[in-house]
């Protein structure tokens with residue numbers, strides 16, 4: 001039997017959002033065990049969180065440096081670290097973890113500036129350690145199927161990519177009235193200069209790239225604030241140009257009433273189109289040109305190997321966010337197992353890497369610059 005992967009977590013303490021999701025995802029396939037953590041910037045809260053999670057007191061650390069030191073002294077120390085803090089700590093924590101010889105699974109965005117991300121990428125490439133970035137949405141079975149359909153030429157040469165990620169939870173200045181998640185997201189010191197463009201725009205950008213297989217060459221962005229006084233954008237419109245002549249449109253908004261987590265992608269090619277919505281994740285629409293549009297259901301027969309590999313329960317039993325997240329963990333586990341034995345690991349749809357994280361930062365920074373300059377076309381590569 002393969003040895004379980006021992007992980008530590010930085011962030012994700014009591015009351016935090018995504019840390020708990022990571023823990024559930026890590027547990028789903030039984031390949032990881034959370035054994036250590038520095039769960040909060042507040043030492044008391046970090047300890048209390050560790051107790052609730054059943055972490056041995058000696059492995060409940062006041063900060064991440066103490067965790068790296070303490071774990072390095074143990075024969076059963078951690079092999080990988082999950083980083084789920086606000087954005088401004090991602091690169092610092094990740095760099096220290098790599099220097100300690102650990103694999104890293106970091107949430108997005110990779111850093112707060114492109115320079116910081118570039119420096120981290122250099123360290124990661126030289127480290128011989130694995131570096132994953134949790135762009136959650138590429139973990140869905142039908143997203144992987146959509147990607148396989150595009151790659152197989154099912155919709156022909158791509159002409160247009162339309163992606164939107166709309167939410168409404170920042171429609172009022174909730175950051176002023178005690179919403180912790182909103183407070184750091186609207187503080188450039190903690191979030192970086194990007195608001196919606198970094199928080200959700202980067203997810204949309206990655207999803208579009210993952211499915212279309214196209215790298216955008218240039219963009220033009222118009223970022224704005226619907227809520228007066230907010231220090232970062234809460235609405236972003238971005239036009240994209242691709243090397244093959246295709247065009248793209250990305251809308252990311254956190255001030256769009258009626259939208260909870262409305263991430264939607266449509267890709268149109270010379271022979272057909274397809275579309276997928278995160279809120280109805282077990283359906284993928286495929287419209288071959290001139291034929292009836294059809295709905296493809298997760299778990300149906302005839303799906304791609306990529307989709308079948310991450311399908312856990314039969315059609316009609318919904319899968320969603322947690323399973324998608326767990327699929328990234330499963331990919332990461334496969335890579336760690338291969339790394340342990342010195343094999344190369346090239347699963348068909350492996351986890352997003354440091355290069356994807358870096359690409360996301362390039363997108364954010366270029367969009368910020370384009371918008372500041374009044375909405376001009378800027379090269380992405």
Ligand SMILES: NC(=O)c1ccc[n+]([C@@H]2O[C@H](COP(=O)([O-])OP(=O)(O)OC[C@H]3O[C@@H](n4cnc5c(N)ncnc54)[C@H](O)[C@@H]3O)[C@@H](O)[C@H]2O)c1
Pocket residue numbers: 010011012013014015016017018019038039040041042063064084085086087089107108109134135136180181184199
């Ligand atoms: N992949 C996704 O779908 C997704 C979804 C939501 C958030 N995120 C990303 O996850 C990260 C966290 O977001 P969130 O919504 O969970 O935020 P949150 O505010 O709910 O949680 C942040 C946690 O980090 C802790 N923290 C802060 N400083 C720390 C320090 N110095 N040491 C240890 N812990 C510290 C806080 O105490 C808190 O527990 C962000 O980078 C965000 O962009 C990703």
